Amino acid sequence: MNPDCEETVSGQLNTLDRFSDLPDFILHHIISFLDTREAYRTCILSKRWAHISATNPIIEFHYYCEPKSPHRYWPSEEVSARLLGYIDSRMQRYAKDNLRVRTLRLRFPNSHKVGGCNVKDLRCIVKELPHVEELPSKIDEWLRIAVRNQVEKLDLGSPVFEYQLPDILLSAKSLRQLNCIQVKIPNYNGAINLESLQTLELLCVDVEERMLNHIISSCLLLKCLSVNNCSGFKTIVIPCCSQLKELTLCNTLPKDGTIILETSSLVCFKFSDLAFDRWPVMSKPGLLRNLTVLDIYYSGITDGDLGKLLLELASLETLLLYNCRKLITIRVLSIRLNVICLENCRGLVDVMVDAPSLTKFIYRGTFGLYPAITISSQTSCDISVRTTTNYLDTQGFFKMQKLMTGLRSCHAVEISLANSLYQSVCDSIKFNEEELGDVNLGPPRNITELKLTLYYLKLSRSSVSAFLNGIFWTCRPDIISFRFYLEDPDLMIQLFMSELEDMANCLRHPLKRIECPDANCSNILESEKVEVQWRLHW
Template identity: 35%
Template sequence: MGFGENVAKVKRGTVDRISELPEFILHNILSMLDTKEAGRASVLSKRWYDVWSSIPVLDFHFQYFDTDKKQSFLGFIDRTMQRYFTQKYRIMKLNLELRMVNEKIELLVDKWLKIAVQNQVEKLEFQVHDQHSPVYRLPEILFRAKSLKVLTCGNVVMPYYETMELISLEYLHLIVKNVDMDMFQRIITFCPLVELDITIEELGKISLPWTRKMSEGTEFVDSGIMQSNFKASPLRKFAYHGLFRCITWPCNMNVVALKNLRKLEIVCATITDDIVFELVHGLVALERLVLATCTGLKCIEVSSISLKDLAIVECEDLTEVTVDAPNLLEFLYNCELETPLSLSRVQDHCNAQFFPLFVLDSITTVWLVKLKKFLVETSAFKSLLIELSNSLQIEIEEEQLKNVVTGPSYKLRELKLRETSAWDSTESSLTAFLDGLFWCCHPDILSITSSHNLTAKSIFNILKKKVQCYKHPLRSIEIEGVDTSNFLEEPSELEFRFRLSWF
């Protein structure tokens, strides 16, 4: 049942209390819906139509219209934008997703963006989904939007314009095939608050912060605007995503001028150990570092007193990792068990999570022994996340595991199991899997997320009746709760949480 039907049901009662709410509250309610769904609610009464016709959030998605109704979709957008222009309604957010852009549609988009700028737009998201269509060039008026705070664009051309007045811009996210470096140079210079997040498919060599040294001192001058002397780039965040293929790291980062950089994310890039060392040691204000799917990394050293958040994910070529970060609060580590990890000065309050990287297609007794050894030697991880693909098999020999002589199980705050094919396996296989994990570690909380037909009661019975954990049995099990927040997603998921107590 849609929102309009729900409101209609309420209106059939004795009092229509929803319609009596103040306009700004009704605006907030309708802002949670796409524009088409919000429009359905407008037919309920003149009050609802008046509220809908001036809602400050516009959300246009092409997927809500059939291909043969493209003209109807474009006409609906055009009429809506024209009404906002005529009535001078405020547009705080405009989200526009189109299947393609041709010459005729380009003229319409130019018109809509002009209206949005004139109506003081603060957040603009524009995405073209057809990679084979002519790529849309952002109009010059968009770069005179003094009210614009957030700009997200996909499959567009960001051309160079002389005029630049994005004085309020705080966040820029671009998904593009190529980019004009002169344009980025101007953005960095004229947008002192901006956080930059770019996903670029074809990128040549670039330099950050696009400055050149003018003297032996610490002052730098922008190569495009010679009269603007500054000591450091205002850039706070830089995220480079190489999409689905690793691209040789294209950036020459001037770490001296980037002393205000707080967040650095490098995804899908071929980068060397020396470059990572230089970045970590030179970026003195760096608080968040993400290295994900980075080939070429072999032996990396992360040593920083400013770093608070570190993620090393799917860097399959790593042979050794050293982390010295006394102020680290969050640490996500996804690597092979055989990769030596040295952690020094990492405090107890750090939320360190280990996410094993599987290189084989099965979980064996030998793997569990290696996992326990890894956890004990690092002695810093508070939670363990195991995500099993459908092809990953559980091959644990119970008798062999019983005969392994090791110390006590590793104390863990939480063990997270996600989407595991074990739930479709035989009961003995599932029992051996959980027994093996509990032999390895003793979690206070066990969370199981799955899209299979599981219930909290079924898992509870397996834990209570079957799982004994060799030599270290469970004392008690309590069902802590069920998280249904992703139940309506596709595929739907439920998270079951249990509190465990051990002898």
């Protein structure tokens, strides 16, 4: 007999609900894996579950507007009043019963645009929005309740007006994670008691320099700091007492801004700025010895800046450079480096990498601006290239083979082709081995897999033939994987398969398997030596 069933006097089985007999903290942990609406729906199961749903320590409130609302990002007056009343009554119950608030998430309408209006036009619209004037005092009260009830995670997305965080939030000793979107942090002269704070994320936040650095220096357990599109300061100081591990700065410093690093605990550093024309980081020698991830996007870093920086990064494992257009020559010498990604660094002429542990090299650019790349790696190194067909010619394939020749071994090569004209038929790929003259780089490199992706691009038969000839002249893959981002990929599949039909039985092209996840191509290729698999995702 089922242990969860008991037999009554009449002989009928009475099913016991042992699941609901679990303690509150276990049931709260179970429904924490559900989103807000699903967790709330459990209240219809029984009175016990209604209690569990009403006392859930994870509280998430979102403002949703009706499709026909006059303001795209704000609900109607009736819905707004009902939502505010529900949130307020729920928070008041937590205050009255002294219920634990582990997570509080308040997200209001997007403040960047309302009904297609710019930020400058918001002030006149805000006055007309329903119940806006009540929100500041209400949010202050809800935050005070959360702090008193030992909140650990707070996620606040401000409404369209400038909302100032209350001072009580700076004394939330139990707070571990704080995410703020479009709020204002006022100056506070008292002590900041965020002694448990480990993660701080600021997006579109207005905070003065003294206050921001005061928060950073006071939170001794802070591990992760992200500052994105914020204003009010030009210098960020990470003091020597800080235990910060991850630092992310995105479009947040003025042109004369500076980042001063005084700590040696930093492991991951990400810097992104669309208009920066110099490298703003200042640190003493040896302080970046523990940095393992360096991610730079669109900054004015030069060869000299990067060279000095790499000399200090003895523990560097991942180097990501995006749109660093001032870089001309890169010299990388690292024992632990595993991954290098160079994307749209259009000024690059020469790249030399001496990394014995390198496992993946990614280059996204055009073959026409393809730099001279030399990689020295003792392990198998995967290569990923994204280019356009305009620069895919004999010289481009020659440069790729020269790159692969310098590798000790290569497991996979990934090539992504794109074109500026949407789904236009391209006939620009050319390959003629005779153009290379007496140059001899030896036989093509044997690799396990070639991954080919076409982004909204249709190739002519001559381009398909030239592309495959150039690729097979460069490398000999055991497996070819196709991925086509096209409305109708059947034509491209047939073109590639018809060309591969003649190559499959050639000793120069010893294919073992073809994979195409976009269509059924199992009946197109008739060669018995090649296994064709479709609908396989890589």
